[in-house]
Amino acid sequence: MQAGIALHYGEVSYGNIGSGRRLDFTVIGPDVNLVSRIQTATGATGHTLLSSERFAGLVGSQKLVSIGRHALKGFSDSVELYRQIDGAA
Numbered sequence: 001m002q003a004g005i006a007l008h009y010g011e012v013s014y015g016n017i018g019s020g021r022r023l024d025f026t027v028i029g030p031d032v033n034l035v036s037r038i039q040t041a042t043g044a045t046g047h048t049l050l051s052s053e054r055f056a057g058l059v060g061s062q063k064l065v066s067i068g069r070h071a072l073k074g075f076s077d078s079v080e081l082y083r084q085i086d087g088a089a
Contacts, residue, residue, distance in 0.1 A: 004042025007051035008035040037072035047083045056082040
């Protein structure tokens with residue numbers, strides 16, 4: 001079994017969405033969309049863990065390395081993606 005993991009830091013709106021007959025607790029917002037698209041990119045890039053530029057800036061450059069800019073569905077500008085440096089803990 002394989003899984004792709006995306007890491008990003010941002011703002012979300014959360015709560016119950018729906019009607020009186022069916023309510024779902026969820027998170028929404030541009031940052032939710034971005035992390036979802038980054039997770040999708042894990043399959044296309046072959047990296048099981050990817051992060052956004054914002055997350056990489058918080059973690060530090062000694063643990064992550066850029067894999068370049070990638071076009072993500074729903075975003076007009078390409079997005080810089082980062083992978084974990086091999087052996088970094």
